[in-house]
Amino acid sequence: MRFMVIVKATAESEKEGALPDPQLMEEMGKYNEELSKAGVLLALDGLHPSSKGARVKFSGKSRTVVDGPFTEAKELIAGFWLWQVKSLEEAIEWVKRCPNPHCGDSEIEIRQVFEMEDFAPILSEEQIQHKVERRAELPNQTANK
Amino acid sequence: MSATDPRRTIEAVWRIESARVIAGLTRLTRDVGLAEDLAQEALLAALEQWPQSGVPENPGAWLTATAKRRAIDLFRRNAVAERKHQDLARDLATLEQTVPDLNSNLDDPIGDDLLRLVFISCHPILPTESRTALTLRLIGGLTTPEIARAFLTPEPTIAQRIVRAKRILAEKHIPFEVPRGPELAARLSSVLEVIYLIFNEGYSATAGEDLIRPTLCEDALRLGRILAELTPIEPEVHGLVALMEIQASRTRARISPTGELVLLFDQNRTQWDQLLIHRGLTAIERAHKINTTRGPYLLQAEIAACHARARTPSETDWPRIVILYTELARLSPSPVIELNRAVAVSMAHGPHAGLALVDALASDPSLARYHLLPSVRADLLYKLGRHSEARTEFERAAALTRNTRERDLLLTRAASCETDPTNP
Numbered sequence: 001m002r003f004m005v006i007v008k009a010t011a012e013s014e015k016e017g018a019l020p021d022p023q024l025m026e027e028m029g030k031y032n033e034e035l036s037k038a039g040v041l042l043a044l045d046g047l048h049p050s051s052k053g054a055r056v057k058f059s060g061k062s063r064t065v066v067d068g069p070f071t072e073a074k075e076l077i078a079g080f081w082l083w084q085v086k087s088l089e090e091a092i093e094w095v096k097r098c099p100n101p102h103c104g105d106s107e108i109e110i111r112q113v114f115e116m117e118d119f120a121p122i123l124s125e126e127q128i129q130h131k132v133e134r135r136a137e138l139p140n141q142t143a144n145k
Numbered sequence: 146m147s148a149t150d151p152r153r154t155i156e157a158v159w160r161i162e163s164a165r166v167i168a169g170l171t172r173l174t175r176d177v178g179l180a181e182d183l184a185q186e187a188l189l190a191a192l193e194q195w196p197q198s199g200v201p202e203n204p205g206a207w208l209t210a211t212a213k214r215r216a217i218d219l220f221r222r223n224a225v226a227e228r229k230h231q232d233l234a235r236d237l238a239t240l241e242q243t244v245p246d247l248n249s250n251l252d253d254p255i256g257d258d259l260l261r262l263v264f265i266s267c268h269p270i271l272p273t274e275s276r277t278a279l280t281l282r283l284i285g286g287l288t289t290p291e292i293a294r295a296f297l298t299p300e301p302t303i304a305q306r307i308v309r310a311k312r313i314l315a316e317k318h319i320p321f322e323v324p325r326g327p328e329l330a331a332r333l334s335s336v337l338e339v340i341y342l343i344f345n346e347g348y349s350a351t352a353g354e355d356l357i358r359p360t361l362c363e364d365a366l367r368l369g370r371i372l373a374e375l376t377p378i379e380p381e382v383h384g385l386v387a388l389m390e391i392q393a394s395r396t397r398a399r400i401s402p403t404g405e406l407v408l409l410f411d412q413n414r415t416q417w418d419q420l421l422i423h424r425g426l427t428a429i430e431r432a433h434k435i436n437t438t439r440g441p442y443l444l445q446a447e448i449a450a451c452h453a454r455a456r457t458p459s460e461t462d463w464p465r466i467v468i469l470y471t472e473l474a475r476l477s478p479s480p481v482i483e484l485n486r487a488v489a490v491s492m493a494h495g496p497h498a499g500l501a502l503v504d505a506l507a508s509d510p511s512l513a514r515y516h517l518l519p520s521v522r523a524d525l526l527y528k529l530g531r532h533s534e535a536r537t538e539f540e541r542a543a544a545l546t547r548n549t550r551e552r553d554l555l556l557t558r559a560a561s562c563e564t565d566p567t568n569p
Contacts, residue, residue: 038161039370043420082420084363089150089157093204115359 168258178311384443390425516545
């Protein structure tokens with residue numbers, strides 16, 4: 001399953017022209033390498049402060065554009081990863097190994113990405129059990145193709 | 146809430162750490178079976194202790210240290226019997242004192258150990274089914290029940306395959322090493338074969354009834370991605386990763402809402418996973434940067450990439466696919482590849498050119514019962530307006546296929562030849 005792992009912004013990361021600390025950059029680089037070597041990392045990106053962004057507000061049929069920056073730093077995101085792991089717990093364990101993404105207090109949020117199985121179950125438990133039993137009766141077919 | 150369930154947390158830690166722990170222990174004990182047993186004992190200890198004590202700061206180091214202590218105990222107990230083990234016990238004890246944290250400061254050697262573990266799990270001396278099970282277990286960090294579930298095989302059968310694999314490796318004294326020189330190519334191709342087998346077990350809807358099993362594809366992809374970082378200088382590793390990424394990108398479009406297989410040309414291409422396509426194309430570029438040679442996996446990946454780049458089937462770069470298939474046929478000649486090449490030729494240069502190649506295959510005994518041969522031939526004959534011949538071939542193909550849905554489709558096409566007013 002896939003997870004989007006979101007680094008929340010801070011007042012510091014939202015500052016105009018804010019660039020991460022070189023020491024932290026290096027630690028993050030190492031961490032990303034670890035994720036890559038474990039075959040977990042699918043994609044990653046860091047985001048500019050919200051002052052370089054905009055919001056489009058919808059109300060019925062009308063659209064209103066609001067330019068950044070936006071004030072509520074904790075609700076903003078500073079970057080994200082996309083990971084392929086087996087469980088939420090595995091994602092949590094990986095996040096715990098991450099260097100603190102900002103100086104001081106920070107937060108990383110883990111969210112599961114919708115997959116095909118969420119819409120149409122691929123195989124139910126009963127179907128799997130049924131197949132296992134049938135295969136057991138046909139020893140020649142248990143070999144790998 | 147599952148996030149605080151210690152058992153699930155420990156399972157997650159195990160998945161992350163087990164391969165490196167087992168790899169390190171195998172180097173120390175020179176016995177992969179023993180190493181895994183020791184690691185399993187450490188896991189049991191974790192399951193006992195962590196729910197009370199909490200997960201340690203560095204769980205991988207904890208598991209390694211615990212397993213090593215057991216190894217030392219075991220060797221001391223056996224020390225009278227074997228001098229070799231005495232040495233080992235001393236090595237282990239020294240190592241424990243000098244390198245208290247194996248995981249944090251031995252980055253590269255651990256990478257090497259992991260690669261050795263990959264090679265030993267995929268050793269050609271093992272039966273294929275043991276190789277796949279052992280690789281998923283040791284490198285993929287899957288439990289035996291998980292492997293059994295993925296292969297739709299009873300658990301005891303999988304357990305047996307793993308036990309047999311460990312026994313063979315011990316009996317034949319298979320060294321824990323990365324093969325060098327001329328041996329490397331053959332051994333690497335066994336590794337690639339194992340990973341691709343796992344992928345295909347998940348990807349191919351076999352015998353009409355089995356549907357896709359995406360988690361197995363994900364496991365294979367993960368193994369491939371790990372291998373690509375361990376051996377970044379091997380173009381074929383990137384080729385295999387690219388092939389799997391691009392094939393996996395079609396997973397969503399490959400199964401219809403009613404659960405049937407959808408063929409490449411009928412797939413809704415907007416459902417293809419662009420992230421995986423991008424990763425596949427990047428892996429191809431990585432392979433190209435190493436050198437200009439192209440092995441079978443890279444060639445297949447590049448063929449897949451031609452399809453991935455085309456937004457509609459008509460935009461497909463068929464001349465390029467013909468070149469790639471020609472090269473593939475030269476590298477690994479096979480009538481099935483030749484048939485695929487014929488299809489590509491017909492798309493690039495018209496049905497006439499394709500039919501000439503298909504006809505040349507008609508006498509090949511290995512294709513005598515292969516339904517795609519008459520099916521392709523029928524399609525080309527139909528395009529050339531030779532409808533009554535096409536009908537015969539569609540019917541022949543229908544009689545040969547074991548997939549009922551495909552048979553219906555072929556019979557429908559056969560019937561459409563009959564009703565065509567211009568060609569009685």
